[in-house]
Amino acid sequence: MSNKPNMKDLIEELSEELTEVKVVRNPLELSMFWSLLAITYIAVVIVVLGVRGDIDHKIHDPVYIFELLHVIAISLSAAICSSCLCIPDIRGQRWMLAIPTSLFAAFITWVSLRLGLESYDMSGFSWGHCHSDSIAFGAIPAFMILFFSMRGKTTHPHMMSLMNILSVGAVGYLGLRITCASDDIGHLLGFHILPYLLFGIVITIVGKRIFRW
Amino acid sequence: MIPSNDIPKDELWRDLVIKAQSGDKRAYSELLTDIVPFIKSRIAGGLANPDWVDDITQDVLMSVHRSLNSYIPDRPFKPWLGAIIQFRKTDFLRKHYKIKRTKESSLEDAEIFSKNVTFPSGYDELRDIEDALCSLPKKQRKIFTMIKVEGYSAKEVAKEMEMSVSAVKVSAHRSAKKMKDILS
Numbered sequence: 001m002s003n004k005p006n007m008k009d010l011i012e013e014l015s016e017e018l019t020e021v022k023v024v025r026n027p028l029e030l031s032m033f034w035s036l037l038a039i040t041y042i043a044v045v046i047v048v049l050g051v052r053g054d055i056d057h058k059i060h061d062p063v064y065i066f067e068l069l070h071v072i073a074i075s076l077s078a079a080i081c082s083s084c085l086c087i088p089d090i091r092g093q094r095w096m097l098a099i100p101t102s103l104f105a106a107f108i109t110w111v112s113l114r115l116g117l118e119s120y121d122m123s124g125f126s127w128g129h130c131h132s133d134s135i136a137f138g139a140i141p142a143f144m145i146l147f148f149s150m151r152g153k154t155t156h157p158h159m160m161s162l163m164n165i166l167s168v169g170a171v172g173y174l175g176l177r178i179t180c181a182s183d184d185i186g187h188l189l190g191f192h193i194l195p196y197l198l199f200g201i202v203i204t205i206v207g208k209r210i211f212r213w
Numbered sequence: 214m215i216p217s218n219d220i221p222k223d224e225l226w227r228d229l230v231i232k233a234q235s236g237d238k239r240a241y242s243e244l245l246t247d248i249v250p251f252i253k254s255r256i257a258g259g260l261a262n263p264d265w266v267d268d269i270t271q272d273v274l275m276s277v278h279r280s281l282n283s284y285i286p287d288r289p290f291k292p293w294l295g296a297i298i299q300f301r302k303t304d305f306l307r308k309h310y311k312i313k314r315t316k317e318s319s320l321e322d323a324e325i326f327s328k329n330v331t332f333p334s335g336y337d338e339l340r341d342i343e344d345a346l347c348s349l350p351k352k353q354r355k356i357f358t359m360i361k362v363e364g365y366s367a368k369e370v371a372k373e374m375e376m377s378v379s380a381v382k383v384s385a386h387r388s389a390k391k392m393k394d395i396l397s
Contacts, residue, residue, distance in 0.1 A: 010271055011245040013379040014278045020236035021282040087283050089296035153280035155300035213279055 027083035027091060030148060034079050034167075038141040042175045045136055052181040064183075067110075068174060074103045075170035082145060082163040086152020097159060100166050111189065120186030130180050130191035138172035138196060146203075146210070154211050161200075161207030169196030222251070226290040234281060245274055248294060255298045265305065268390065271383050272301045308350075309391075345395040349388050356381055357388035 025033070058064045078100035084090045090097075145164050154160045176192045203210075226248065232240035249270060256269045276297050284293050346354060356374060359365045360381075365373075371381045 007249060007267070007270065007274075010274060010379050010383070011242055011249075013377070014245060014274060015238045015242035017278070017377055017379070018233065018236060018238050018241045018281075021234050023234055023285060024283050026285065087285065087293070088280060088300065089288070089292040091285070091288055092292055153276075153283040155296050213276075 024086060024152065027087065028080065030086070031076075031079040031083040034083070034141075034145055034148060035076055037144060038075075038079075038167075038171050041140050042137060042171055045133075046175055046178050049133060049136070049179045051178055054181055055178070064177075068177060070103065070107060071170040071174045071177075074100055074107065075167045075174065077103060078163045078166035078170065079145070082149060082160060082167055083152075085154045085156055085160045085163060086149060088153050088155045090156070097163070100163060104166055111185065111193070114185040115189070118185050120184055120189075128191055130176060130182075130187070131195055133179060134172055134176060134192065134195040137175035138168050138199065141171050142168045142199065150210060152211075153213050157208045157211040158204065160211050161203045165196065165200035165203055169193075169200065172196055222247075223289050223291050226294075227286060230281070230284055230290055231286050234284070245277070248277070249274075251291075251294070252298055255295065256302050262394075264390065265309075268387060269298075269302050269305050272305060273298050275380060275383065276301055341396055342392075345392045348395060349391060353384050353388045353391075356384045357392075360385045361389070 024030075052058065077096070081097050081100055084093050084096060142164070145168055149160055149164055152160075173192055173196065180187075180192070182188070182191075226244060229240045229244035229247070233244055252270045252273050253266055256273075257263075257266055260266060260269075273294075277294065280297065284290065346357070349357060352374070356370055359370045359373070360367065367378050367381045367385065370376075370385075371378045374381065376384075
């Protein structure tokens, strides 16, 4: 038997191997499904950990509300992009990738401005309850989105990694902002953003491997 | 019934892929046969070696096979196929040049020679072959060694590696070509 397949043999073998396939869900449906699961999970973790003591006061703070809405927008748009990236041609919606990345750029600008304008102290930086809470908030949504992404066939593994990090990181950050009473920018950076940044670095490094098909 | 020649290709392929997704082997075979010239025309431009066209086309066909479930029929077929073609072409070239770079550095590196050549009396005859073999990715090297050196059939290797027979054949063929490229 020759080990060099010609095109005809290959086509015959592939046709012989064919079985009925289940077409993937529409990306919008898939992202809504993930978002619903993630929000339900985050709500449960918030109930378990307890909301911040000053929540009655904070819900009247427009900056705080805007921040929460901003991260929700990042998470939702990134989840939709992640689902679209499961399809090789991104369903022709490549432009959509600009939405979460622009929102994230605005978020980073806002954090950078606060770092420049506000005083903060990171000298006592060590493992804190916010780090373990960030894992509690992020682990299940991360597992779910990776599971969905790995079932897809992406042709943009790095972009897929970025979108997954943004959707999980934003939803986790949202949970932490509702449970942790600290508004100090140093604390937000070191305890609420850094864990997801580290998770992001890991996913980016292994992204090409785990999304290979 | 409209003759298939009068139906635009994209619509025809879309119909065939929908049938293939429901398990119609004949429609699938027709689809794969029909898209080969299109794939070849899309990858031919800009390749340094015309022999690569067949390799990449086979890669694309296998990728189409693996990702058949990711085609959603509410969109045209060609962009979906085009994205796979571009992805596999880039992937192939990246791997090729990575191996080439490894080869270039190893030929000048005495330490890599001493590590890789295990038959000193046949050093001159074997060093290039061994070096080329070592430059193959681990999985490809195993498949190549099992088939070409140890004499296993593609079917046996497929069972051992938990791969399809066609994938094993393509991998062995690809490895042989890479070896040839490296040694020439």
